[in-house]
Amino acid sequence: MKFVDEYRHGDLVKPLAERLRNTTITRPVRVMEVCGTHTMSIFRSGVRTIMPAGMEIVSGPGCPVCVTSASHMDAFIEMAGKKDVRVAIYGDLFRVPGTHGSLAQASAKGATVDIVYSAMDALERARQHPNELVVFLGVGFETTTPGIAATIMAAARENIDNFCVFSTQKVIPGPLDALMQDPELSIDGLICPGHVSAIIGAKAYQPFVDSYGLACVVAGFEPADLLKALLLLSEQINEGTPRVDNIYPRVVSWEGNQRAIAMMDEVFEPVDMQWRGLGVIPASGLGIRDTYRQFDAQKRLSITLPEAHEPKGCLCGKVLKGITTPPHCPLFGTRCTPATPVGPCMVSSEGTCAAYHKYGQSESI
Amino acid sequence: MCLAVPMRVEEIKGDPEDFTQDQIARVDMDGVSTTVRLDVVDRWPEVGDYVIVHAGFAIHSLDEAEAKKNIELIRELASHMPPELLMADGS
Numbered sequence: 001m002k003f004v005d006e007y008r009h010g011d012l013v014k015p016l017a018e019r020l021r022n023t024t025i026t027r028p029v030r031v032m033e034v035c036g037t038h039t040m041s042i043f044r045s046g047v048r049t050i051m052p053a054g055m056e057i058v059s060g061p062g063c064p065v066c067v068t069s070a071s072h073m074d075a076f077i078e079m080a081g082k083k084d085v086r087v088a089i090y091g092d093l094f095r096v097p098g099t100h101g102s103l104a105q106a107s108a109k110g111a112t113v114d115i116v117y118s119a120m121d122a123l124e125r126a127r128q129h130p131n132e133l134v135v136f137l138g139v140g141f142e143t144t145t146p147g148i149a150a151t152i153m154a155a156a157r158e159n160i161d162n163f164c165v166f167s168t169q170k171v172i173p174g175p176l177d178a179l180m181q182d183p184e185l186s187i188d189g190l191i192c193p194g195h196v197s198a199i200i201g202a203k204a205y206q207p208f209v210d211s212y213g214l215a216c217v218v219a220g221f222e223p224a225d226l227l228k229a230l231l232l233l234s235e236q237i238n239e240g241t242p243r244v245d246n247i248y249p250r251v252v253s254w255e256g257n258q259r260a261i262a263m264m265d266e267v268f269e270p271v272d273m274q275w276r277g278l279g280v281i282p283a284s285g286l287g288i289r290d291t292y293r294q295f296d297a298q299k300r301l302s303i304t305l306p307e308a309h310e311p312k313g314c315l316c317g318k319v320l321k322g323i324t325t326p327p328h329c330p331l332f333g334t335r336c337t338p339a340t341p342v343g344p345c346m347v348s349s350e351g352t353c354a355a356y357h358k359y360g361q362s363e364s365i
Numbered sequence: 366m367c368l369a370v371p372m373r374v375e376e377i378k379g380d381p382e383d384f385t386q387d388q389i390a391r392v393d394m395d396g397v398s399t400t401v402r403l404d405v406v407d408r409w410p411e412v413g414d415y416v417i418v419h420a421g422f423a424i425h426s427l428d429e430a431e432a433k434k435n436i437e438l439i440r441e442l443a444s445h446m447p448p449e450l451l452m453a454d455g456s
Contacts (some may be wrong), residue, residue, distance in 0.1 A: 035367065036367075037367035090420070116421045117420065117421050118402070118421025118422065119420070119421075120402055120421055120422075121421065124438070140420070143367070143419045143420070143424065144419065144420050145423070146404075146405035146422065147402065147404070147405055147420055147421065147422035149405075150402065150404035150405055150422070154383070157384070157385060193367075194367060195367045195417070195419050195424065198407075198417065198424050198425050199424065221367060250427055250431055250434075251425050251427070253407075253415050257405070257406075257407040257424060257425065258407070259404040259405060259406065259407055260407065260424060261408075263404070263405055348402075
């Protein structure tokens with residue numbers, strides 16, 4: 001995989017790093033990334049340590065597990081406890097706490113919880129266990145939704161009756177718009193998520209340039225990608241020329257992945273969705289259309305979302321909005337650690353709290 | 366979790382227009398072979414192309430030339446730097 005190694009090569013990275021270090025920002029600015037993989041890559045590569053003076057980088061609601069509401073977690077756990085139900089999940093969800101316990105604890109008490117790599121694997125479990133109802137818990141953004149849509153369409157084609165999906169799938173532009181309207185959070189630039197953008201296209205950010213004058217750069221995950229993204233954001237902000245720059249054209253096009261979008265539209269429709277920390281945002285989620293209602297776990301099992309409470313003292317909600325950083329949370333590093341997580345941002349391997357804890361940065365924002 | 370590393374397509378099963386059959390590719394990453402779904406890939410790949418994979422589904426296909434072109438763009442940005450910085454600590 002030689003050509004990927006080249007993105008990490010010193011010849012490429014060092015000059016970009018020097019240039020970023022020597023960049024002068026004409027006024028204090030704040031940029032946000034909204035992708036868990038960007039969060040981890042920014043910490044791991046040490047990019048935070050060479051940020052130009054006056055430039056701050058904050059993490060937004062880009063980690064799907066982290067933004068899953070406690071009510072949804074409670075509903076997942078309740079469902080896993082039902083007779084003849086087998087829930088299939090992405091591994092990151094296993095230890096996320098709800099109001100009372102996690103799926104891991106439910107599993108220890110006898111609930112059937114399978115960790116799968118893909119929605120298609122969950123459908124395979126349904127084929128293998130015809131006497132159980134396999135419920136796939138859809139937790140993710142536009143990157144995972146098309147694959148889940150393809151899986152539901154495959155289940156429909158094959159008439160697999162013992163499979164359904166509990167969708168908490170979310171879209172990225174909706175919450176970004178809500179955040180941009182928040183007076184507490186003043187954001188000048190955005191590092192747009194790489195793979196979400198591969199699906200929705202770089203054009204999805206043009207409205208943020210037009211409405212909020214937001215500088216936008218669509219970037220990949222390598223150090224060179226991130227350094228270049230920060231350089232271009234500085235340039236756009238300094239020159240007062242906000243626009244959408246796409247520096248990940250090897251994966252992201254302006255229009256996006258039309259095949260995936262068509263498949264998503266076939267199966268899913270916009271619904272109001274509850275986000276941890278952000279509340280209910282109109283049309284920010286994706287529910288299963290009536291045509292495919294037999295695969296909608298919420299309709300099939302008549303699930304209503306219980307009222308849930310955030311863990312006391314936990315600041316995940318504020319961390320997800322970028323208005324505070326983990327070291328300001330009274331639980332961070334004491335009651336809440338990767339081994340004994342209280343909030344979702346510490347559980348997920350891509351959560352902001354986990355990143356701060358792992359890489360030991362405690363600078364204040 | 367976004368896995369940015371492209372995987373090389375070694376073998377393809379299925380037809381882009383026929384959704385009644387499985388659409389699968391066998392891919393290789395650093396000698397490790399695995400299978401991925403092609404249901405939602407933007408462009409149907411050919412053997413020898415690369416795919417970007419997310420949660421078991423290929424979401425984008427690219428050929429090697431496309432990938433290299435992008436590297437050139439970054440090199441170009443780097444080439445505007447003074448040569449002494451390019452030599453920084455010899456690595």
